[in-house]
Amino acid sequence: QVHLVESGGGLVQAGDSLRLSCTVSGGTFSSYAMGWFRQAQGKEREFVAAIRWSGVSLYANSVKGRFTVSRDNAKNTILLAMNSLKPEDTALYYCAAKRGADLRMTALEYDYWGQGTQVTVSS
Numbered sequence: 001q002v003h004l005v006e007s008g009g010g011l012v013q014a015g016d017s018l019r020l021s022c023t024v025s026g027g028t029f030s031s032y033a034m035g036w037f038r039q040a041q042g043k044e045r046e047f048v049a050a051i052r053w054s055g056v057s058l059y060a061n062s063v064k065g066r067f068t069v070s071r072d073n074a075k076n077t078i079l080l081a082m083n084s085l086k087p088e089d090t091a092l093y094y095c096a097a098k099r100g101a102d103l104r105m106t107a108l109e110y111d112y113w114g115q116g117t118q119v120t121v122s123s
Contacts, residue, residue, distance in 0.1 A: 002111075003025045004025040005022070006094065006116060007121040009117030014086055016084050016086065018085065019056070020079065022114060024097060031053075036078075036093060037094045038089075047060050049067055050103040051069045051103075052101050055071065056063070057069050063082075063089075067083070089121050091117060093117050094114055098111055
């Protein structure tokens with residue numbers, strides 16, 4: 001059984017920074033491409049960023065230049081450093097794992113999900 005647990009969310013002001021963390025247990029971490037998604041109230045879940053075992057990453061245009069995804073393979077953990085946060089970044093942020101190395105932006109292509117961590121950015 002693969003479990004993903006996110007942490008690091010909170011309430012911040014516009015322009016502030018936050019760092020989200022996701023720890024994976026069970027399965028083989030090195031075999032997964034990892035992703036971050038978010039879902040704002042009343043909206044569909046959307047792609048934020050993804051990263052391969054090798055460190056190759058992919059970002060949504062809305063966060064490019066502000067967010068950085070990284071992974072610590074020794075700790076089975078991925079991080080999402082979020083800078084220059086905007087009110088429109090407010091959402092429940094999910095960590096996801098996908099079998100195989102290919103990076104994907106579609107939620108349906110991910111196999112395992114965490115419960116999410118709330119990020120709220122006030123103006």
